[in-house]
Amino acid sequence: MHLLFLSRPASGHLYPTLRLAEELGERGHHVTFASGDPYLDELAGPGVRLVRFGKHERRLLDMPALAPDAVVADPRTTGAATDLAGTWDVPLVVAGQNLAESPHGWPSEQAPEPYVFTIPGARGKVHNPWRRHGRRPVLLVDGPSIGPLVRAFGDTDWQVVVSDTELPHADVLLTDGRLAAVSAGLRAGVPMVLAPKTAEEIAHADRIAALGVGKVVASLADAHAEDLRRLVEHLRVDEPTLATARRLRELVAEAGAPARAADRIEELLVAPPLARAA
Structure with missing residues (x-):
């Protein structure tokens, strides 16, 4: 098959699907990896051609040689990919x-199109990567609604990093329960404190707590500084929680490995065939 991957780089110029594209190229498929990143200069594996489309994905329609048998999008390019796939039929x-649905009960993506979970590769030009300073513990904070909680750690030994990207240095993740954040936390094997607000965030937080790798703060009003610090410190050193997080990290890595994701892509596109994009 000729597969067109449509990608927008994530924060730090990370290409979540490039390793998957390379796996499919190694299997004999012809893969075109198209990105809007003007700095795309990766050396992809056999069977993968890199193409820049600039600011507008529809420029790809002006390249007749690109007409694919199927389009693989990342979540950032789904709208444009739907348009292109419909045009090419x-x-x-x-x-x-x-995360995708699994028998393990973790929060999962609810995508309108067939969805495949893939572990992102550390590829692309990462600008100003954060580095741990000394041996102080690191609290990663992710989510726009939990800014007030950060103040609880102002006079402590904790290094607080406010970010929307996964950091391998984190000892604990403080998040509102968005799927992207809890997926990153499970991929990294990091215990979580969750302060959800929306119904979706509450559902994700409850799943994480049920898995045994996180604790839910009922509301911002209930999150007193002393209690929050005590909870975060407990999760940092609690061996049952850490052991569960490590086990789930292994399961997540297996579920999203390039070979597993490529198997799923082939399964979806070959037997049975997908319905054409609307």
């Missing part, structure tokens, strides 16, 4: 780094 699959 080919199937569309979404592949991303948020």
Whole structure:
């Protein structure tokens, strides 16, 4: 098959689906990896050609040689990919780094198109990567609604990093329960404190707590500084929680491995065939 991957780089110029594209190229498929990143200069593996489309994905329609048998989008390019797949009358699959449904009961992506979970690769030009300073513990804070909680750690030994990207240095993740954040936390094997607000965030937080790798703060009003610090410190050193997080990290890595994701792509596109994009 000729597969067109449509990608927008994530924060730090990370290409979540490039490793998956390379796996499919190694299997003999012809893969075109198209990105809007003007700095795209990766050396992709055999069978993968890199193409820049600039600011507008529809420029790809002016390249007749690109007409694919199927389009694989990441979540950031799903809208444009649906348009392109419809124009070419080919199937569309979404592949991303948020978790897919599994028998393990973790929060999962609810995508309108067939969805494949893939572990992102550390590829691309990462600008000003953060580094741990000394041996102080690191609290990663992710989510616009939990800014007030950060003040609880102002006079402590904790290094607080406010970010929307996964950091391998984190000892604990403080998040509102968005799927992208909890997916990153499970991928990294990091215990979580969750302060959800929306119904979706509450559902994700409850799942994480049930898995045994996080604790839910009922509301911001209930999150007193002393209690929050005590909870975060407990999760940092609690061996049952850490052991469960490590076990789930292994399961997540297996579920999103390039070979597993490529198997799923082939399964979706070959047997049975997907319905054409609308």
